[in-house]
Amino acid sequence: MNAGKSQVPVVSLMTALLAACVAFQLNASMLSPVLVTMAKELRASEAAVGLSQTAFFTAAALFSLFLPRLGDMLGRRRVLLGMLLVMLAGSVLAALAPSITVLQLARLVQGVSGPVVPVCLLMLYHEVNEPRRYGLLMGVITAVNGGIAGIDAIAGGWLATQYGFRAVFWCIAVVAALACLLVAWLAPESRHRHGRAWTGRG
Numbered sequence: 581m582n583a584g585k586s587q588v589p590v591v592s593l594m595t596a597l598l599a600a601c602v603a604f605q606l607n608a609s610m611l612s613p614v615l616v617t618m619a620k621e622l623r624a625s626e627a628a629v630g631l632s633q634t635a636f637f638t639a640a641a642l643f644s645l646f647l648p649r650l651g652d653m654l655g656r657r658r659v660l661l662g663m664l665l666v667m668l669a670g671s672v673l674a675a676l677a678p679s680i681t682v683l684q685l686a687r688l689v690q691g692v693s694g695p696v697v698p699v700c701l702l703m704l705y706h707e708v709n710e711p712r713r714y715g716l717l718m719g720v721i722t723a724v725n726g727g728i729a730g731i732d733a734i735a736g737g738w739l740a741t742q743y744g745f746r747a748v749f750w751c752i753a754v755v756a757a758l759a760c761l762l763v764a765w766l767a768p769e770s771r772h773r774h775g776r777a778w779t780g781r782g
Contacts (some may be wrong), residue, residue, distance in 0.1 A: 593707055594717060596766040597700040599759040600664060601724045604696040606752045607636065607667070609728070610736035614748050617740040624680035625765035632680070632687040639691025647695045648702060656703045660696065661763050668756040675749035688747075697725045706770035726765040 611618075611633070613701040619629045643663075651659035670689030677683040700721055708714040 590708060590713075590717070592766040593704065593768070594720070596759075596762040597704060597721060598724055599604055599755070599762045600660060600696050600700055601680045601721055602728065603667060603752065603756040604693050605669075605725055605728065606732055606736075606755055607690050608694065609732045610748055610752065612733055613737035616682070618745045622677070622680045622683060628680045628684075632684045634698040635657060635684050636687040636691045640694025641686050642694070643692050644698065647692075648698045651699050651702065655769045655771055656699050656706070657763060657767045657769045660699045660703070660767070661760060663693045663696055663699070663716040664756055664763060668753055668760060671749050671753035671756055675746045675753060679744075697721065703767060703770055707768065715755050755773040 589663060615629050615633070616625065618624070618632075619626050622629070647663065648661055654741050670686045670692070673689060674683055674686035677686055704717055704721065705714060708717060735751070736748050739751060
């Protein structure tokens with residue numbers, strides 16, 4: 581047991597972290613079957629809609645370069661909550677987008693949430709000292725990051741068919757808002773802890 585370690589139940593922590601990871605994952609997987617609908621409703625080319633996806637993933641990669649380190653310095657919960665709030669704002673903007681240009685901008689904003697999973701893993705590592713337990717919980721988080729058993733893609737396609745592509749972004753916004761509440765309520769603050777370096781393996 582390390583000094584300064586918070587006594588937050590792992591179940592509560594995992595609830596918050598999984599909510600954050602699901603909110604991020606929906607931005608990637610839930611929209612895959614919706615691209616054609618987006619092009620049709622916004623009267624845009626498929627290439628332009630594809631560019632919105634590129635904007636999201638490019639922003640996610642760029643912000644992944646420095647936001648985890650910023651979390652080490654300012655507090656990981658603070659940075660994670662900030663990313664989720666920006667994701668929420670981007671989702672609302674995408675749901676209200678009157679044109680493909682605004683949609684591309686909204687997807688760029690959503691991309692700020694790119695390092696959600698690495699920051700969640702760092703927060704988990706800070707709280708769980710047992711290597712085997714950490715490895716198991718890390719596997720759960722990374723499994724969610726790989727997709728939600730295809731249900732997310734199916735749900736995205738169904739929502740777009742029934743209500744239009746905007747319903748998908750409203751769904752993402754609701755999940756992001758829930759994740760914000762859970763992270764603010766259940767997740768402890770953590771920073772870089774001297775003497776216990778991050779290895780990625782627990």
